[in-house]
Amino acid sequence: MIVKSDVIIIGAGIAGLVAAYECLNQEKSVLILDRNTEEHLGGLAKLSFGGMALVGTPLQKRLGIKDTPEIALDDWHSFADFGPNDLYPKLWAEQYVNESLGQVFHWLGSLNLHFFPVVNWVERGLYKRGNSVPRYHVLWGTGYRLVERFVELLKKHKHAKNLKIIFEHKVTDLIKENGRIVGCIAEQEKTGNKELSFYADHVMVATGGITGCLKKVREHWYKPWGEAPKEMLNGSHPFADGLVHDAVKKHGGNLTHLDKMWNYAAGIPNPNPEFEGHGLSLIPCKSALWLDHSGRRIGPEPMMTGFDTNELCRRISRLEKPYTWQLLNWRIAAKELAVSGSEHNPMIRDRKLVSFLREVLLGNHRLVRQLQKESDHFIVANNLQELTDKMNQLNGDQSIDYEVLKKEVTQYDDVIRRGKGLWNDDQLRRIQHARSWRSDRVRTCSPKPILHPGAGPLIAIKLRLITRKSLGGIQTDLQSRALDTLGAHIPGLYAIGEAAGFGGGGASGFKSLEGTFLSGCILTARAAAKSIKNNISQ
Template sequence: MNAKHDVIIIGAGIAGLVAAYECINQGKTVLILDRNTEEHLGGLAKLSFGGMALIGTPIQKRLGIKDTPEIALDDWFSFADFGPNDHFPKLWAEQYVNESLGQVYHWLGSLGLNFFPVVNWVERGLYKRGNSVPRYHVLWGTGYRLVERFVALLKNHKQTKNLKIIFEHKVTDLIKENGRIVGCITEQEKTDKTNLSFYADHVMVATGGITGSLEKVREHWYKPWGKAPKEMLNGSHPFADGIVHDAVKKHGGNLTHLDKMWNYAAGIPNPKPEFEAHGLSLIPCKSALWFDHSGRRIGPEPMVTGFDTNELCRRISGLEKPYTWQILNWRIAAKELAVSGSEHNPMIRDRKLFMFLKEILLGNHRLVRQLEKESDHFIVANNLRELTDKMNALNGDKSIDYEALKKEITQYDDVIRRGKGLWNDDQLRRIQHARAWRSDRVRTCAPKPILHPSAGPLIAIKLRLITRKSLGGIQTDLDSRVLDPLGSPIPGLYAIGEAAGFGGGGTSGFKSLEGTFLSGCILTAKAAAKSIKGNISN
């Protein structure tokens, strides 16, 4: 039998790393079990953009943004659309808005982690109010820096001898004795598949969600939307497959809201895939026109990013074909296009301030050229006829009619030419609204015709829905203790981060205000560590 630890943490993502740091601060012995290799320590957080929704920060105050926990909670409840039985999700939402300033913003600052001095305004809401003020803060250095810092804190900790990390071990089950979870069983995937048992006073599940399994995504697809799209990309990781969720359920834990997911509407196949259906999530351009498979503008209400991501996914999932097109030009792409994550944002990731500001001011031509070179789903052409031919060639059919496509774009361009006072198009109205906020203004083009000769060449991007986060998961209380269906804690068992739906088994409800994920991982991990502090028998 392996030596017994005070705490076993299943998963070495950011939730697991934060929990480990807090536990060894208390003098606890900690074992982290991770399914991936050491080079992937930190999980998806390492690849993330590093955005966090924070309330009442000094940065907001400096920019004249009046934000309070009361305003944020009102926004949160508007988007979440909680049901009458969502007791713990509601409590976690309240906990989040009240603690994000001290337990995330200031705490990270005390550890040498800082945010870029602007605040972005995302998820403003469409039919229901989302973020009524800007509160999306970007960590300077992205999620890569966040993970890098916590790895260093653990490695150089005076109690580092109390921490052990074992990689390439898949947890397949939990061990229960006398009604208490006392350990877990692992399988060594890349060797002889030997099963090993590990024991601890407390077990924390920090495995992420279920959206790395397209099979699970389809199984739990939100039923009012109909069937899941026939083609989807994986923006998570295959190891986020819900195996430990199933083990928790087997031992009495309650799983809730698995049909609530935070997917994105603008995925392309990863040019350097590491697994099947591996996708890149683009941050689509507000000024691009969004078309269905036949080259007709999706409507009657235009699709525009930045207001309601969930609604974009709903509309795409109901289309005849599982893919869409965005059409734009080089001018728009250089100013507005981005790829979510640290890998394609090296100037922020590597904290190169001058080069980052240069790309903001002069356009991110580097990224546009990179996508043109690497992705066959990113099509560049000198004119619309050539663009249409290339789009049809990629599809292997003639589904896009040139004349119909030209008419759609020309109609939009004609509205722009009439002048600002006559812009009677909802997309233009939303662009104007976005440009009214200073940090969005520098990333959103002033309207100009798509087919304007000086703005070319033209670009078409073929997009599919891409999975990302589970909003539901293992139900927990405010101490991150796993609950049974009657609401009673299961002794010895905790769930943190995405595995717990970022708190309570689904604290975002139906829609996230965005940026609640990394910070939700931090808050749930700290709550779990605080709960076990000085209480080995709880």
């Protein structure tokens, strides 16, 4: 017996959940197939910090931020560096800046999902302009609450009987009949010994990207950067391996910009790994010194977060060794250090406002102590000689010379001691710039010498590049319909979220303004559902 649904959604991340919700609103029957277990429903979105780049919101206006789609699109193009043939990525970028206010901010608000009343300023740009104004909004409850809420909406939906979710099933191929995608083939993830066929009028690919497969990351590494680092951490998930991308390509779909990725420069091994190479992505401290494997400050321009994440990854990929160090003290860590994601931000995730404000004002000593206890890559010492010894011990060599490390730190501290009017170090100039915006000021230390005796123990963190998001993927039009290599629609097939490069097979271009991922998932999913509602499938 052939079981047929109106819609099959491959992948139960936030794009898949949003698409399912919108399709249930149309009284469609929906089948979601997901490779993971039920406890991981929501995918990486559930683990995310919940930040979204939104344009012209009431929160921005309340804070005196003048932002418009025109300003945002200009910033977007500056970072994206689109090519002349990037028609659909450009169209999706324009759609994003025009629709994020209504289709994301206000829509989520109507579903009782709200943002913390502070707008952060990330990806300000280094050599090219990035975000010219703050527009990074953090969902109150993080990505965990976003997923939790959509699970609630699906379970309580008046058409909930029309939804079926099958877990631990890996889609290996699509079914094509008379030029139309009419279903997919899946097998049980653990056994892999029985193929099952599922049929639907519409099939949506919502499987994420390729950055969970380090082999594919290396295969598609951006060639002008040379070879990929010999050591990388996985900040995605092994199931984000591009398997369904390959199936789409097999049936004529166009894969684009797979060499464009959004990785992070400050990863450490996850103390509680769920898979091989599992990493945690730190939000590195602006006031820390960023050093190479020998303990020398990376230069000539100092590395510092908050301005151009992509450039940090490029510079790290070109270093002699595939790891770096951040050197700081407890004072800096307590105020500035964070781990990206919901797991290590329980006060925001669990919406404990008083506790969260206490950590912001008094320092997040809880997190610093947790990392000290759990991670061997997070080294704490009472003096610089002890720190050097522990760093070399972790490496199993003597690559860091105490005198070299001491010179780097004391030179930086000496500049700070000269006084603000004589700060000619570019890192200090950028710290001053960051502190000029109120939300960054409370999370960025006023410069004081790192070796200041009252600043607490010294800290060194060993970092590696960590993968995260694919900026390229399955090419789509503005209705999220998958396109073939000639630009024609593949009837019955859609791609949403990261699988579609967050729209058009690469809406961000070369660099993201950050925060365009969760909101990109929402926009592309809603576009696909609207296309189905309007019967735009041919």
